[in-house]
Amino acid sequence: MTVLLAIVAGALFAAAIYLMLRRSVLRLAIGLSLLANAANLVIFVAAGLTRGVPPLVADGATAPPPGAADPLPQAMVLTAIVIGFSVLAFTLTLMHRVYQEGGSDDVDDLSEADVQ
Amino acid sequence: MSLVVLLPVLVPLTAAALGLAAWRSPAAQRFIAIAGSAVLLAVGIVLFLVVERDGYQVVQIGDWPAPFGITMVADLFSAILIVLTGVLAVAIVVYSTASIDAGRERYGYYPLTMVLLAGVAGTFLTGDLFNLYVWFEVLLIASFVLLALGGERAQLEGSLKYVALNLVASAVLLVTIGVIYGMTGTVNLADLALRMELVDPAIAAGLAAMLLIAFGIKAALVPLFFWLPASYHTPPVAVSALFSGLLTKVGIYALVRVFTLLFADQAADFQPLLLTVAGLTMIIGVIGAVAQHEMRRLLSFHIISQIGYLVMGLALFTVNAMAGLIFFLVHVALAKSTLFLVAGSVNQLTGSYELAKTGGLWVLKPGLAVLFGIAAMSLAGIPPFSGFLAKLALIEAGLEIDHLLIVLVALGVSLLTLYSMLKIWNAAFWKPLPTDLEPFADGAAAVTPERVASTRLALTMVAPIVFLVVCSVALTVAAGPAFELVERAATQLMEPVGYIEAVLGGGGS
Numbered sequence: 001m002t003v004l005l006a007i008v009a010g011a012l013f014a015a016a017i018y019l020m021l022r023r024s025v026l027r028l029a030i031g032l033s034l035l036a037n038a039a040n041l042v043i044f045v046a047a048g049l050t051r052g053v054p055p056l057v058a059d060g061a062t063a064p065p066p067g068a069a070d071p072l073p074q075a076m077v078l079t080a081i082v083i084g085f086s087v088l089a090f091t092l093t094l095m096h097r098v099y100q101e102g103g104s105d106d107v108d109d110l111s112e113a114d115v116q
Numbered sequence: 117m118s119l120v121v122l123l124p125v126l127v128p129l130t131a132a133a134l135g136l137a138a139w140r141s142p143a144a145q146r147f148i149a150i151a152g153s154a155v156l157l158a159v160g161i162v163l164f165l166v167v168e169r170d171g172y173q174v175v176q177i178g179d180w181p182a183p184f185g186i187t188m189v190a191d192l193f194s195a196i197l198i199v200l201t202g203v204l205a206v207a208i209v210v211y212s213t214a215s216i217d218a219g220r221e222r223y224g225y226y227p228l229t230m231v232l233l234a235g236v237a238g239t240f241l242t243g244d245l246f247n248l249y250v251w252f253e254v255l256l257i258a259s260f261v262l263l264a265l266g267g268e269r270a271q272l273e274g275s276l277k278y279v280a281l282n283l284v285a286s287a288v289l290l291v292t293i294g295v296i297y298g299m300t301g302t303v304n305l306a307d308l309a310l311r312m313e314l315v316d317p318a319i320a321a322g323l324a325a326m327l328l329i330a331f332g333i334k335a336a337l338v339p340l341f342f343w344l345p346a347s348y349h350t351p352p353v354a355v356s357a358l359f360s361g362l363l364t365k366v367g368i369y370a371l372v373r374v375f376t377l378l379f380a381d382q383a384a385d386f387q388p389l390l391l392t393v394a395g396l397t398m399i400i401g402v403i404g405a406v407a408q409h410e411m412r413r414l415l416s417f418h419i420i421s422q423i424g425y426l427v428m429g430l431a432l433f434t435v436n437a438m439a440g441l442i443f444f445l446v447h448v449a450l451a452k453s454t455l456f457l458v459a460g461s462v463n464q465l466t467g468s469y470e471l472a473k474t475g476g477l478w479v480l481k482p483g484l485a486v487l488f489g490i491a492a493m494s495l496a497g498i499p500p501f502s503g504f505l506a507k508l509a510l511i512e513a514g515l516e517i518d519h520l521l522i523v524l525v526a527l528g529v530s531l532l533t534l535y536s537m538l539k540i541w542n543a544a545f546w547k548p549l550p551t552d553l554e555p556f557a558d559g560a561a562a563v564t565p566e567r568v569a570s571t572r573l574a575l576t577m578v579a580p581i582v583f584l585v586v587c588s589v590a591l592t593v594a595a596g597p598a599f600e601l602v603e604r605a606a607t608q609l610m611e612p613v614g615y616i617e618a619v620l621g622g623g624g625s
Contacts, residue, residue: 020284025276032283039290046298073297076246080290083253087286090257091279094264098276101269110273 005045012038025095025105032091036084040077047073118173120166121188123159124198124237128152128205128230135227142221146213149226153209156233157202164195168601172618174243182619183304187243189619192605193442194240197369200446201240203587204361204453205233207580211457212354214576215464220265220352228265229358232258236362240369243619245293245303248370252289252334256282259363262355263347274347281343285333292326299323306619309377309612317381324379324386328371335367337427338396341420345404348419349412349469353460356412360419361453365445368426372441375430376609383433390431391522398424398529405536411459411469411544414536415452418495421529422448425510428522432513438606440509443598447494447502447591454491454584458484461577462544465568467556471540473563476549480569485545487581492541494588496534502591509599 012034019031047070055068099105131152138144167173167190177186190198209229216225235255242248260282264275297303299319300311312320329340336344344364348356375383401421408414425448429441459469461484466474478485494501507530514523553562591598608614 020280028280032280035284035287036290039287039294042291043294043297046294048298073294076293076297076303079246079250083250087253087257087260087279087283090260091283094260094272094275094279097264097267098272101267101272110276 001049002045005041005049009038009041009045012041023107025098025107025110028107029088029092029095033084033088036080036088040080040084043073043077043080118166118175120159120163121173121175121190121241124156124163124201124241125188125234127156127159128233128237131155132227132230132234135230136224139224142218142226145221145226149209149230150206150213152230153202153205153233156237157199157206160195160198160202163190164199167192167195172614174618182243183302183307186247187304187306187619188241189243189306189615190241191608191615192601193369193372193609196442196446196601196605197240197365198237200449201233201236201362203584204358204449205229207457207584208354208358208361208453210576211357211460211580212352214574215354215460216352217266223265225262225265228258228262231255232262232358232362236366239366243305245296245305245308245374247303248373249286249289249293252366252370253286255363255366256286259359262358263351266351268350271350274350278343278347281333281340285330288326288333289330292323292330295326296323304619305373305377306612306616309616310620312378313381320379321382321385324375324382327374327379328386331367331370331374332393333367335364335371335423335427336397336420337393337423338400338420341397341401341423344420345413345416348416349410353412353456353463356416357453357456357460360415360456361449364419364423365426365449368423368430368441368445371427372430372438372609375433376438377612377615380610380612387431387433390427391519394424394427394431395522395525396424397421397427398525402529402532402536406532406539408536409471411462411471411474411540412456414471414540415455415459418455418533418536419452421533422452422495424529425507425526428514428526429510431522432510432517432519433610434513434517435603435606435610436516437510437513438609439599439602440506440513442602442605443502443509443591444506447506447588450584450588450591451491451495451503454581454588455488455495457577457581457584458488458491459540461573461581464573464577465571466544466549466563467560468563471543473550473553474544475547476545476565476568478545480549480565481573483578484573484581487585488545489541490585491588492537496537497530498534500592502588502595505592505595505599 016031016034019027050069053068055064055071057064131148134148135145173190175188176182232255235251238251260279264271299315333340398421401417405414405417425444426441429437462474463469468474494503497503497507511523549565555562
């Protein structure tokens, strides 16, 4: 399972980088969202995968059952998803405004602020 | 519980919330922002005094013992940077009240600035790698909006590049944190400092390299700096001043923190790479600056060049080099913000940032010329100003361990810095105001010397510049105690035993 998810994460990274290297602003947005999700998946996988043992402390016990899933990476991934989502929402709005102002979705046309 | 560690984060966040509550009244927002930054400076000074007297200050959030909860910790390095943040905040917020247009004020300029300050303070104080990422995102989202606020075309294009590259950096940081957690089972920096030794050195080096890329993008190191000259000159000058003083420095802070705590063993292996990056960052930044004809673009490239000096301090990795780095960081943040604010005032007087369209200010506004002169000479490293002392400290640290090449580069880049500062000086202050200026696009008549002479800069525009210059000069006047202080801060960084004990040992104290 770990190997499979590692391959998925790698494929997501590859797709994200490919999309970000395209000239279209829209593909850049999709690439950025894939990149964020690939990163989330890596955290999830890197911390180790366990099945069927939720980290719940039973009545009377003081520790979760042995071999329980580590809840911390899940909390981190949740945080990262929320942050990634809000940042992506902002990015999309920004891209829409850029398109409205410039009338183009080609990054090569976005050179007004560049170094001359 | 030493609440004082949390106040530098809570104060600006409270000011942001109050500012949002007063959404309809820009005047109230202005007042809240000024009060918020003044209180931030005050609590910063209190925190600094406490840390200076009693040593490390640690707060375990929710009283969860480290390494299980989130730790906020202040050592001398953090405390110095918090005071610096407060100084810049006061100056720039006051300057903003004179220079930010009503449209931006109406759409939340001040609350956003406060959120940015909270993010910066949080980054400086957190003792937890994942929390560091979260604070980075807080300051990033605020900076995204500040950069794009106003919606001019150049701003939007600059913001898009800034947002895209910073999101890539955040993703790299996130992946690295995930792998670090996978390898060690902790994200507490003090705990990591102990457990990194157990990680295979090759993997540790890989993790260090990934963090170098993530923070390197945020700090604008060569070859990862391209977002900076594409975006920093587009927003109002107060925003540029704030960003130049704080944001890239946050990247450097994070690099210093992880290299001293987590990767001290790898630092020697990374030295050739870091020295190369430092040299190239200095040279490429300053050459870019020399080629510019617009003040804000020129100053933006200078930010990159100065980052090179900071990386040089990190690369040398001795107590003296770290002390030089901290002194240089404080000096450059003050000098750089001053120069941006002066450029804004020049624009206010002559209506342009283009060097060709300005002039005559030495005769017409000698006070402003003197303020610019002090900041510019300080940046270039002319004695007796703070830049000279900062560069001297770094160069001595380089000579101590016989790194002649980087010392020569640092000295050569100083000359080019002086040249580019002279370029602004000659164009904006020394040469007479051009007489063949065209009228403005909006129909206003062309600027004449009489009009410049009769324009009075608002007190809220001049006072912040004077304040920053006074702070910069104070750094020179009190150089003895200041160096003693940064040496203590550097010793704390290079010998992190105290930091680790303070975080892990004390529990909830």
